[in-house]
Amino acid sequence: MKVDNDVALENRLSRVDALLKVAGAAKYASDQYPAKMIYGKLLRFPYGAGTVKSADADAARAVPGVLEVEIDLAETAKYPGWVIGHIVAENRAAIGDAEEAAALAFDATSAASVADRQYDGAGALDAEAKQRVDDVLGRSAAVVEGTWRTQVQTHSCLETHGTVVDFHGDSADVWGNSQSTFSMLDMAEPLGIDRSAVRVDNEFVGGGFGSKFGIGAEGRLAAQMSKKYKRPCKVMLDRREEHLDAGNRPGSIQYIALGAGEDGRILGGRIDGVSIVGFGRGGGGVTNLGDKRFDNYDLGAYEFTQSEINLNFSKPRAFRAPGWPQAVFALEGAVDELAEKLGIDPVEMRRINYRSARRHKQLGIGAELIGWNRRAPTGSQTGRVRTGFGVAGAMWPVWNTECGAEADIHRTGQVEVRVGVQDIGTGTFTLVTDVAAHELGLDRSLVRGKVGRSSYPQGPGSGGSQVSRAAAPATTHAVRAALADLTKIVAKEWKMKPEDVGYSGGVFTGGAKTLEWRKACALMSGDKITASGRTETGQEGDGTSDCVQFAEVEVDTETGIVRVKRIVAVHAAGVIVNRITIENQICGGVVQGLSYALFENVRLDPNTGAMVNPEFINYKLAGPVDIPEIVPVLDVEEGDTGVRPIGEPATIPTAAAIGNAIANAIGARVRELPMTPERVLAALDTKGAGT
Amino acid sequence: MIVSNAVRYPTYVPATVAEALEQKAGVANLLPIAGGTEVMVMFNEGLLAPCPVQSLHRLAPEWGGIREAEGSLVIGALATYTDVRHHPVVRERYPLLVEAARVTGALQIQNRGTLVGNIVNGSPAADTVPALFAYGAQVRLLSTRGERTVAVTDFYTGYRKTVLRADELISEIVIPPPADGARHYYRKVGTRAAQAISKVVVAGVRGRDSVRLAWGSVGPTTLRTPKTEAAIASGADADEAVATLATEMSPLDDIRSTRDYRLAVSQNLLREFLKRTSPGG
Ligand SMILES: Cc1cc2nc3c(=O)[nH]c(=O)nc-3n(C[C@H](O)[C@H](O)[C@H](O)COP(=O)(O)OP(=O)(O)OC[C@H]3O[C@@H](n4cnc5c(N)ncnc54)[C@H](O)[C@@H]3O)c2cc1C
Numbered sequence: 001m002k003v004d005n006d007v008a009l010e011n012r013l014s015r016v017d018a019l020l021k022v023a024g025a026a027k028y029a030s031d032q033y034p035a036k037m038i039y040g041k042l043l044r045f046p047y048g049a050g051t052v053k054s055a056d057a058d059a060a061r062a063v064p065g066v067l068e069v070e071i072d073l074a075e076t077a078k079y080p081g082w083v084i085g086h087i088v089a090e091n092r093a094a095i096g097d098a099e100e101a102a103a104l105a106f107d108a109t110s111a112a113s114v115a116d117r118q119y120d121g122a123g124a125l126d127a128e129a130k131q132r133v134d135d136v137l138g139r140s141a142a143v144v145e146g147t148w149r150t151q152v153q154t155h156s157c158l159e160t161h162g163t164v165v166d167f168h169g170d171s172a173d174v175w176g177n178s179q180s181t182f183s184m185l186d187m188a189e190p191l192g193i194d195r196s197a198v199r200v201d202n203e204f205v206g207g208g209f210g211s212k213f214g215i216g217a218e219g220r221l222a223a224q225m226s227k228k229y230k231r232p233c234k235v236m237l238d239r240r241e242e243h244l245d246a247g248n249r250p251g252s253i254q255y256i257a258l259g260a261g262e263d264g265r266i267l268g269g270r271i272d273g274v275s276i277v278g279f280g281r282g283g284g285g286v287t288n289l290g291d292k293r294f295d296n297y298d299l300g301a302y303e304f305t306q307s308e309i310n311l312n313f314s315k316p317r318a319f320r321a322p323g324w325p326q327a328v329f330a331l332e333g334a335v336d337e338l339a340e341k342l343g344i345d346p347v348e349m350r351r352i353n354y355r356s357a358r359r360h361k362q363l364g365i366g367a368e369l370i371g372w373n374r375r376a377p378t379g380s381q382t383g384r385v386r387t388g389f390g391v392a393g394a395m396w397p398v399w400n401t402e403c404g405a406e407a408d409i410h411r412t413g414q415v416e417v418r419v420g421v422q423d424i425g426t427g428t429f430t431l432v433t434d435v436a437a438h439e440l441g442l443d444r445s446l447v448r449g450k451v452g453r454s455s456y457p458q459g460p461g462s463g464g465s466q467v468s469r470a471a472a473p474a475t476t477h478a479v480r481a482a483l484a485d486l487t488k489i490v491a492k493e494w495k496m497k498p499e500d501v502g503y504s505g506g507v508f509t510g511g512a513k514t515l516e517w518r519k520a521c522a523l524m525s526g527d528k529i530t531a532s533g534r535t536e537t538g539q540e541g542d543g544t545s546d547c548v549q550f551a552e553v554e555v556d557t558e559t560g561i562v563r564v565k566r567i568v569a570v571h572a573a574g575v576i577v578n579r580i581t582i583e584n585q586i587c588g589g590v591v592q593g594l595s596y597a598l599f600e601n602v603r604l605d606p607n608t609g610a611m612v613n614p615e616f617i618n619y620k621l622a623g624p625v626d627i628p629e630i631v632p633v634l635d636v637e638e639g640d641t642g643v644r645p646i647g648e649p650a651t652i653p654t655a656a657a658i659g660n661a662i663a664n665a666i667g668a669r670v671r672e673l674p675m676t677p678e679r680v681l682a683a684l685d686t687k688g689a690g691t
Numbered sequence: 692m693i694v695s696n697a698v699r700y701p702t703y704v705p706a707t708v709a710e711a712l713e714q715k716a717g718v719a720n721l722l723p724i725a726g727g728t729e730v731m732v733m734f735n736e737g738l739l740a741p742c743p744v745q746s747l748h749r750l751a752p753e754w755g756g757i758r759e760a761e762g763s764l765v766i767g768a769l770a771t772y773t774d775v776r777h778h779p780v781v782r783e784r785y786p787l788l789v790e791a792a793r794v795t796g797a798l799q800i801q802n803r804g805t806l807v808g809n810i811v812n813g814s815p816a817a818d819t820v821p822a823l824f825a826y827g828a829q830v831r832l833l834s835t836r837g838e839r840t841v842a843v844t845d846f847y848t849g850y851r852k853t854v855l856r857a858d859e860l861i862s863e864i865v866i867p868p869p870a871d872g873a874r875h876y877y878r879k880v881g882t883r884a885a886q887a888i889s890k891v892v893v894a895g896v897r898g899r900d901s902v903r904l905a906w907g908s909v910g911p912t913t914l915r916t917p918k919t920e921a922a923i924a925s926g927a928d929a930d931e932a933v934a935t936l937a938t939e940m941s942p943l944d945d946i947r948s949t950r951d952y953r954l955a956v957s958q959n960l961l962r963e964f965l966k967r968t969s970p971g972g
Binding site for chain 1: 697698736737880882883884885886887888890946947948949951952955956959960962963
């Protein structure tokens with residue numbers, strides 16, 4: 001059964017959990033205080049590498065309220081935040097006192113903290129490949145060659161990672177904040193019980209962005225301590241730990257040499273992408289550039305090479321479109337530079353080279369809305385504050401995943417739908433509720449969507465922007481199955497065949513008879529009817545989530561400060577369920593992209609390897625005043641199937657569009673993120689066009 | 692860091708100024724709290740070593756207001772940024788204070804934080820201090836031994852060092868009236884549009900034949916640039932003034948910015964100051 005377009009039901013109602021969240025009634029893992037709970041805390045090495053020189057574990061154990069102190073003197077730490085032990089206590093204050101009493105002293109050894117010290121240019125090509133590159137650049141009318149750099153960015157989830165585990169001997173309750181309800185069942189391993197004996201409550205999650213899969217070191221400690229002390233145990237990371245060891249987007253150094261013909265068509269060249277990946281692999285690198293399936297552009301004949309630089313920093317984790325924002329920042333910047341050299345308008349340049357017809361159309365929509373015709377020629381302005389316009393595009397592949405759902409219709413007329421997938425702030429509660437209400441033609445107040453518990457039918461984790469796409473049709477199937485059962489009851493009452501009973505908008509019809517929803521429900525002999533539904537892999541069609549974003553910026557040439565005035569974000573949206581949640585995803589992606597473009601940056605001390613800004617005072621996120629007017633445009637076409645991924649593509653092109661707008665305003669390009677006032681002034685200076 | 696243990700911070704709440712001064716003289720390491728926007732951040736971060744604290748909030752009747760006395764403006768120790776922003780006399784005659792208060796933190800901080808709290812720790816990035824320097828403010832210090840008044844420019848002796856003695860509290864800041872017809876200029880350059888510590892901050896007042904310029908975040912303390920002031924007062928043009936500035940300012944690299952950036956922006960802001968305050972302009 002194919003249900004794609006059947007879930008079309010666009011509405012503008014506010015989120016079903018909005019009131020719970022603003023009133024503080026939504027209980028997150030950190031809000032759980034089961035009776036007799038104890039607290040655990042991981043101890044961490046502060047520098048890039050080294051060992052614990054000395055520690056007074058006994059003094060720490062002597063602090064009143066402390067249950068356990070473990071410090072591993074043999075451990076060789078390999079990045080700041082490396083776990084070197086833990087403290088367990090009756091309350092948090094005792095943990096603080098114990099940490100102080102432990103008087104940890106460290107031996108720091110030399111650590112790799114500066115990527116550029118390990119970078120010596122793009123990797124060598126073999127003679128043939130080099131010849132191919134030289135040939136294509138040789139016959140190009142314009143060539144751009146340069147090195148782009150992007151920083152390491154941390155996920156900075158509002159709610160830090162953390163778990164509460166209550167072990168009961170042969171079963172356990174787990175309160176988590178995971179991007180995958182069902183990955184929390186991995187708790188079974190440290191608890192030594194069966195997966196089916198773990199009950200996960202993962203209802204409210206304060207952001208994840210790719211960093212919250214699996215149980216983590218914090219979950220493992222909570223499990224071990226709950227088991228050991230036979231009491232509930234909570235371990236929440238603090239903000240410092242969150243920056244240090246809860247995931248990050250790898251940095252990059254990207255060398256690009258591209259040539260284009262007189263007509264603007266890109267002929268080819270080379271791209272060498274180096275990912276700055278910390279202590280282990282992961283996080284996507286900039287590898288997507290080399291994957292032809294994901295090509296933003298028709299890049300002609302090009303050589304792609306990639307490698308990694310390892311720093312003494314924690315392992316990257318997938319981060320909202322892993323690998324993409326960094327790759328698109330560099331590539332879209334290079335294409336803009338080519339356009340500039342050829343005297344071709346950047347929008348036109350993209351029309352010539354984007355593969356996707358959809359994106360060609362989006363370019364027109366975005367250009368009109370941003371007022372592209374107001375764009376002055378690059379570098380032509382002379383005032384103190386200069387305005388610039390930029391554009392960039394991206395796409396996101398569509399994944400199709402199995403997902404289950406269960407629906408109850410109660411005698412009272414109430415409907416409940418359960419899907420085990422999680423709502424990490426994306427609006428899954430709302431989606432499930434609205435799909436069910438629409439399918440039954442009932443008012444939303446009669447329907448309750450429930451997500452985020454392992455006792456509900458299984459569905460995918462929140463990765464790859466696939467949850468809404470999978471949960472919407474699964475919900476439809478479950479609700480339809482329950483409705484079919486209710487229809488049978490009505491048919492029996494009317495002594496008709498179920499096929500002869502119709503249903504629409506809360507009313508059953510059969511011949512001349514009609515029966516309103518609640519009265520039909522009252523015919524049930526039991527309290528409720530329960531039915532389930534599911535979607536299978538590859539069932540719901542495909543397509544891609546193409547998008548383009550346009551930026552308007554103002555650059556103050558006296559201070560180098562960039563103010564983004566407006567972002568127009570045009571996104572292929574597929575079937576729209578709830579307009580507020582989808583627009584919210586786009587705006588959130590833009591805000592995170594803007595923050596990446598201008599502010600966020602993990603700074604490591606080149607001497608000690610410590611992270612110098614593991615907080616929000618010097619690790620700057622965009623604040624409310626930095627956020628411009630954002631215009632989300634949902635591009636829906638006849639024939640679009642299913643709910644399209646939106647969470648990830650929304651953040652991909654933002655930094656690139658802002659970078660291109662800055663270059664247009666000041667006639668000089670900043671090829672490194674974040675585009676700080678220092679870098680903007682330096683770029684202006686190099687151009688010799690300061691104030 | 693772990694949340695600090697509140698039990699280790701015994702709290703004193705004086706009801707009168709006299710009582711406050713007695714406590715300050717008698718209790719070792721007693722830490723006053725006004726708005727608490729600095730102290731509580733340190734506490735939450737676990738960076739505040741256990742110590743006795745003194746909450747000044749009950750002194751508001753004596754120290755809360757902003758008033759005029761003998762032509763000067765008197766800002767009490769418990770006057771907040773919000774008080775400063777809304778006071779009619781401040782708005783009319785001391786635009787640098789209004790602007791400094793406006794760009795400090797955000798509304799929540801402005802409702803709690805005090806001007807006096809901003810000057811105590813000698814942070815070179817404190818945003819109101821350049822304004823106070825430019826206006827030639829005086830700081831009134833009280834103890835059981837008596838009262839003394841120090842020019843704000845003499846209050847700081849080095850990076851985060853001041854002349855404040857262990858038994859003293861600041862009761863008020865006194866600011867003389869700016870010259871009639873003086874032109875005022877204030878600009879904060881931060882790491883983002885709001886809630887950001889300054890990379891460079893400047894306050895300037897230009898009268899008919901006098902110039903006062905004060906800079907924050909470009910040295911170990913807030914500083915004035917007397918050579919540049921003198922050059923401008925004696926008619927130097929913008930290029931000369933900017934060149935002079937470079938001879939008496941040597942900012943440092945830190946997490947928020949670089950030496951080069953700070954110097955370049957200071958020079959750009961000086962040009963802007965000259966343009967905006969030029970007598971003919
Ligand atoms: C989110 C945030 C944003 C901020 N943004 C800015 C900003 O943009 N610019 C800026 O300059 N600052 C900023 N600050 C710092 C702070 O808000 C200001 O310095 C504020 O003025 C401090 O005043 P307070 O009354 O809150 O001080 P408190 O925290 O109460 O005290 C600060 C210090 O002053 C001492 N003290 C207070 N009153 C007296 C007194 N009468 N006599 C002697 N000592 C006294 C205290 O003992 C303490 O050492 C920010 C702080 C936060 C938390």
